[in-house]
Amino acid sequence: MSNKIKWGVLGGGGDSLIGVLHRVAASMFDAYQLTGAVFNPDVHVSLAFAKQIGISTDRIHANLDDMIAAELARPEEDRIQVFSILTPNFLHFPMAKQLLEAGFHVICEKPMTMTYEEALELQKIQQKNENIFGLTHTYTGYPMVRQMKQMIANGEIGAVQKVDAQYYQGWINPLIHDQEQRATTWRLNPEKSGISCCMGDIGVHAYQMLEYVTGQKVQSILADLNHLYADNQMDIDGTVLLRLGEYTKGVLRSSQIATGEENNFTVAIYGKKAALKWEQENPNYLYLLEEGQPLRVLKPGHGYNSEFSLDGTKLPPGHPEGIFDAMGNIYKGVAKAIRGEKFHEGEFPGMTDGVRGMNFIEKSVQSHRDGNVWVTLES
Structure with a gap:
C-alpha cells in the first residue's frame, strides 16, 4: 500500500495558471498522491480534466460539500488528508473554513482571505482543530x-x-x-x-x-x-x-x-x-x-x-532550479508537518x-x- 499523503485539489483545472505548478510541486519527493478534486464548478469539465491528466474519476465531485461528505464517509485511513485551494481569492476563506472545521489539513494560495477579520477567524479555527495550514508564498521555497x-x-x-x-x-x-x-x-x-x-x-x-x-x-x-x-x-x-x-x-x-x-x-x-x-x-x-x-x-x-x-x-551545483522547485519545497515542508516529522522553521509559510x-x-x-x-x- 502506498504511504503517500492523499491529496485533493479545489480549482486548478485546465484553464488555471497555477494548477500545473501545484501538481508538479506535489509530485516532487514522492510525498503526495492526487486522489480527488473539484477542478471546476462544472462537474463535467472536472471529469474531463481528470481523464486528461490520467487520474481516477471516482473521487471527482461537483462541489466541496459533496467532496467533504464523501471523504468523511470513508474509513479514516482512506480519506484525503490535505486539500489545496487554488481558486480565486473570494473562495479561499469559505473553503478553508469548511475544510479546517471538517478536520482536513489545508494548503492555500494567497491572499489567505478577503479581509483581516476573516483571517483572524480562520486562525482561531485552525488553532482549535490543530490542523496543518500552509500558505503558498512560493518564493520562500528558493x-x-x-x-x-x-x-x-x-x-x-x-x-x-x-x-x-x-x-x-x-x-x-x-x-x-x-x-x-x-x-x-x-x-x-x-x-x-x-x-x-x-x-x-x-x-x-x-x-x-x-x-x-x-x-x-x-x-x-x-x-x-x-x-x-x-x-x-x-x-x-x-x-x-x-x-x-x-x-x-x-x-x-x-x-x-x-x-x-x-x-x-x-x-x-x-x-x-x-x-x-x-x-x-x-x-x-x-x-x-x-x-x-x-x-x-x-x-x-x-x-x-x-x-x-x-x-x-x-540538483548538483550548476544545474538551475526554478519556481516549480520552490513550490515543491513548500509542499515538502507541509508533508513533513502532516507526518509529524521534524522540519526547519520557515519551511512553509x-x-x-x-x-x-x-x-x-x-x-x-x-x-x-x-x-x-x-x-x-x-x-
Whole structure:
C-alpha cells in the first residue's frame, strides 16, 4: 500500500495558471498522491480534466460539500488528508473554513482571505482543530532565499539597517487603459479579488518576504497607491514606506503597470557589516556585498550553504532550479508537518503569514485612503 499523503485539489483545472505548478510541486519527493478534486464548478469539465491528466474519476465531485461528505464517509485511513485551494481569492476563506472545521489539513494560495477579520477567524479555527495550514508564498521555497534568511539569523551581515523590496509586473498595462477590457479580469473586481489588486496580489509577497528573511516584523507603514483611473476601484501600483523598528526602515515598491516588466521581484537587506541581494528572475544567485570587498555570488548546492538551504536543493551545483522547485519545497515542508516529522522553521509559510499579510493589505489601503499617513500594524 502506498504511504503517500492523499491529496485533493479545489480549482486548478485546465484553464488555471497555477494548477500545473501545484501538481508538479506535489509530485516532487514522492510525498503526495492526487486522489480527488473539484477542478471546476462544472462537474463535467472536472471529469474531463481528470481523464486528461490520467487520474481516477471516482473521487471527482461537483462541489466541496459533496467532496467533504464523501471523504468523511470513508474509513479514516482512506480519506484525503490535505486539500489545496487554488481558486480565486473570494473562495479561499469559505473553503478553508469548511475544510479546517471538517478536520482536513489545508494548503492555500494567497491572499489567505478577503479581509483581516476573516483571517483572524480562520486562525482561531485552525488553532482549535490543530490542523496543518500552509500558505503558498512560493518564493520562500528558493534555496538561496533560505540561505539569505539563515545568514541574517546568524548575524553574518550584522544588525539590519534598511530593507528594500521591489515587485514589478506589467501585465495589467495592456488592459487598464480600456474600460471594457479591464472589466474582463477578476483581479480588478473587488467582489472577487478583495479591496486591493496590486498590494493584495504581489505587494503582499514582498511584505511577507521582508519579514521572512529578516525575522523581524513590520510595525508601521505609510502607503501611496495608484488606481490610474477614477473609475478603477483597485490599486494597480504603489509605494509603501516601512518601519521595522526605531532605526530599521525601508521601502516596498509594487506595480502591475511597470511597462515591459515580467516578474521583477528583488529583495535587498542592508546590515551593519554587509548586505544581501536576491532577484527572482535569477533565483540561483545570492549577492553578498561588503565594504572594501569584491562582490561575492553565492549559488545553491555548495557546501558553504546552510543545512536549510541544502535541504531545499535537488540538483548538483550548476544545474538551475526554478519556481516549480520552490513550490515543491513548500509542499515538502507541509508533508513533513502532516507526518509529524521534524522540519526547519520557515519551511512553509503558514497561518501567521496569512493573518499578517491581510493586515498589511488592509492597512496599506487605509493609509492611502486617509491621506498617506502612518498606520500601525497589529502585533
